[in-house]
Amino acid sequence: MNFAPTKYRLVSVSSAAEFEDEGWTLDYSGDETPSLIRAEYEKKELNIREELPGLYRFADWLPIKTILAGSGSPVTYKSEGLAKELGLENLYITFNGYWPEKGAEMRTGSFKECEAYSVCARLSGISDKILVVASAGNTARAFASVCSKNKIPLLLCVPEDNLDALWFDHPVDPCVKLIASQKGADYFDAIHLSNIVCTHPQFLPEGGAKNVARRDGMGTTVLSAVTTIGEIPHYYFQAVGSGTGAIAAWEANLRFIEDGKYGNKMMKLMVSQNHPFVPIADAYVADSRDLFPFDDDEARRQVEIINAKVLSNRKPPYSLAGGLYDALKATDGEVLIADNNEAEMAAQMFKELEGADVEPAAAIALATLINSVKSGKIEKDKIIMLNITGGGGQRFRKEHKIYHLKPEIVFPIDPDPAVVIRRVLGLFKPDETLVV
Known part of the structure; x- marks a missing residue:
């Protein structure tokens, strides 16, 4: 398919410096303090590209070079x-x-497809390196x-405890390799583990x-909502692990305000x-810009308890x-909390009232x-966007033959970096297969 790459520049949030994307720019070297960068698109008004498939109908606000x-x-x-x-x-x-x-x-049942199709379309043609992704499951x-x-x-x-998330309706091509951190x-x-691998120049x-491609890919959830509703919602509900999706929602909101057709909320x-x-x-409840110190063992214990491992x-x-x-x-956002029992009841309610299973x-x-x-926290007449970040996975697995991806290597929690790099370099051979 013929596609002209989307035109955009990059800008630092902290310094407002504008600069060109060198292909895989992740930050601005001139910033004195840690900062995200954003894509500033040439097209300030969003036009839905109906001629393009799937996610790429939002190509005007995606930093991409091709269509996958x-x-x-x-x-x-x-x-x-x-x-x-x-x-x-x-x-x-x-x-x-x-x-x-x-x-x-979305045949993987998750909005992580939005970021994957955007990131990989940004990558096209700029590198012969091997892309490295760390994940709790859905992103992988x-x-x-x-x-x-x-x-x-x-x-x-991926953590070994989360490998059950790696299910597919097709055999995975040998170009994809999986390593894991032990139980x-x-x-x-x-x-x-991924940071160790990326110290070697063969890996990206x-x-x-x-x-920016990850965030703007995730931001297509807001592009979908606003263009369907016809205006910017009052409330945006989403569960977060990293919070990247919420950051992306905020950035999409700012673009819509600049667009002007959907209000200024x-x-x-x-x-x-x-x-x-x-x-x-x-x-956040303590109004601290910095996260509080976290004991590693206590964090792992808490992660074992929660059902939403991706968070x-x-x-x-x-x-x-x-x-x-x-x-x-x-x-003027808020950070809310729910436990496993509340989430299980909510999932059952969604299934009964809307008709689909949710993650x-x-x-x-x-x-x-x-x-x-x-609790009366929100007004019942306001426009509310509920981002169901994953759903239909249970149904999909029932309706399709499923393949699972298993790790080539399982490393200890604190591995020897030299061993990691040596063994991972040995994985990328064309005759190896990963699917069982």
Whole structure:
């Protein structure tokens, strides 16, 4: 498909310095303090590109160079069943996952496909290095699927306890390799493993929240909602691990205000965490720009308890300029908490009233919405966007033959860096397969 790369420049949040993207720029070298960078698009008004498939209908506000095969797109609709149960007049659900009747075709069941299809489309043609992604599960599944379908070399780093998240409806291409941190490790340990690998020049760090393509890919959930509703919502509900999706929502909101067609409201970010793992909530409720010290063993114990394992980031992009703290402050946002039981009841309610299964993280967001309605925290006539970040996975696995990805190597929590690099370099041989 012929596609002209999207035109944009990069800008530092802290210094406002503008500069060109050198292909995989993750930060601005002139900044004296840690800061995110943003993409400033040439097209200030968003035009839906109906001629492009899936996610790429939002290409005007994606920092991409090409169109990749197989993408789905967030789908927004006005709730009836759940809205009636909660007494809400304007509840809109943005569904990311598998729900063919709604037009939702994300075959990994997660909005992480949004970031994967954006990041990999930014990568196109600029590097012969191997992309490295650390993940608690859903992100790894999304990147593995996208890279497998488009023959993009990829190394995944995932905690061994989270490997059940790596399911697919197709055999994964050998260009994708998986390594894991041993049982008892968490997402932070997987990040540590990926950082070791990326000290070798053959590997390219995906960049996480620092990658503008990741954030703007996730921001398509808001693009879907606003263009469907016709105006910017009053409230935005989403569960967070890193908070990158909430940062992306704030940035999309700012672009819509500049666009001018959808009003000038600033959505109130209502982000949530799974009790007892609540480092963002602890810091923000205390109005601290810095996260509080976290004992590693206690953090791992808490992660074992929570059902929404994907929300277990110990080092989120919270403090830096343009990060989650700034996003919450700018939107008068709140950090809410729900436990496993509340989330399970919320998931059952969604299934009964809306008709689809949802992932544990999405259930946490819904549980906090329910609690906010019951407590009178939100006005029932306001426009509410509920970001269902993952759903339909249970149905998808029932309806399709499923393949699982297993690790080539399982490393200890504190591995020898030289051993890691030597063994990982030996993985990328064309005759190896990963699917069982």
